[in-house]
Amino acid sequence: MNITANTRPLGLLGYPVTHSKSPQILNEVCRILGIPATYMAYSVCPDHLKEAVNGMRVLNFIGFNVTIPHKVAIIPYLDELDETAEEIGAVNTVLNKDGKLIGYNTDGVGYLRSLQEETAFSLKNKIVTILGAGGAARAVSITLAKAGAAKVFIANRTQSKAEELANVLGTFTSASAVALLQAHEKIAESHLLVNTTSIGMSPHTEVMPVPADYLHPKLLVSDLIYRPEETKLLLSAKQIGARTHGGLGMLLHQAAVAVEHWFNETAPILQMRAILENED
Numbered sequence: 582m583n584i585t586a587n588t589r590p591l592g593l594l595g596y597p598v599t600h601s602k603s604p605q606i607l608n609e610v611c612r613i614l615g616i617p618a619t620y621m622a623y624s625v626c627p628d629h630l631k632e633a634v635n636g637m638r639v640l641n642f643i644g645f646n647v648t649i650p651h652k653v654a655i656i657p658y659l660d661e662l663d664e665t666a667e668e669i670g671a672v673n674t675v676l677n678k679d680g681k682l683i684g685y686n687t688d689g690v691g692y693l694r695s696l697q698e699e700t701a702f703s704l705k706n707k708i709v710t711i712l713g714a715g716g717a718a719r720a721v722s723i724t725l726a727k728a729g730a731a732k733v734f735i736a737n738r739t740q741s742k743a744e745e746l747a748n749v750l751g752t753f754t755s756a757s758a759v760a761l762l763q764a765h766e767k768i769a770e771s772h773l774l775v776n777t778t779s780i781g782m783s784p785h786t787e788v789m790p791v792p793a794d795y796l797h798p799k800l801l802v803s804d805l806i807y808r809p810e811e812t813k814l815l816l817s818a819k820q821i822g823a824r825t826h827g828g829l830g831m832l833l834h835q836a837a838v839a840v841e842h843w844f845n846e847t848a849p850i851l852q853m854r855a856i857l858e859n860e861d
């Protein structure tokens with residue numbers, strides 16, 4: 582890339598950021614779209630978050646991504662939140678609009694686009710069970726509820742957290758909470774099951790969030806985990822003839838939506854997917 586005095590910065594704020602593929606993907610996006618910008622990953626410890634955000638403001642960043650552990654903590658340092666970020670209570674994308682830092686959350690819409698593109702699943706009159714009640718569960722469940730799911734069950738190890746999230750969801754649709762290992766009946770009624778927990782993630786690939794006999798063939802089983810591409814949960818679902826949906830698409834589409842916020846242009850999805858799928 583030809584860096585000149587007009588090249589503007591973009592970046593990722595996280596802690597740590599060493600395994601992120603965002604720099605590769607976003608620099609390629611800028612090259613393809615002809616945008617004079619360069620994207621770097623910044624490992625910033627929580628104590629320095631405020632200074633980092635103000636630094637990005639004065640250095641006139643186009644925008645930046647935000648990842649663990651800063652997605653909630655960054656909110657007081659921004660000037661505005663869009664409606665979805667406000668509802669989710671977390672930010673993963675910031676746009677610098679003429680000096681005003683606006684926070685967005687593209688995780689939920691990224692998930693929904695991936696689900697629709699890869700499975701054509703329609704949410705109308707559908708019952709959904711979400712495994713987990715953390716940040717990812719919040720983004721996905723609020724998005725699915727707003728997109729028309731008829732009923733959402735939140736199944737979590739810590740039931741009080743499931744109840745908190747179900748209360749929030751109650752504004753958008755019918756919602757209730759259950760303990761993770763008591764979710765059998767709720768899953769039996771469901772059309773879509775989404776794992777948002779880290780159970781089954783590499784290197785602990787032999788475990789699954791719920792026993793295999795909770796699954797049934799009419800279920801679409803979706804896992805936000807993208808490494809391995811097929812978790813034990815998805816393999817078990819396939820074995821009984823259920824449809825499956827892996828986590829790579831969400832990662833891709835949440836980045837694509839960020840690109841749209843920053844550049845007001847459609848993201849080059851195919852090239853972005855090729856980088857993500859390239860194991861290294």
Ligand code: ATR
Pocket residue numbers: 712713714715716717718737738739742761777778779780
């Ligand atoms: P994220 O932002 O990825 O959603 P998070 O906010 O830390 O991460 O949430 C992690 C979720 O995975 C939680 O729902 C957590 O359950 P608890 O609320 O009971 O902690 C769930 N989780 C993580 N490890 C788990 C495990 N070993 N067994 C059951 N649930 C687990």
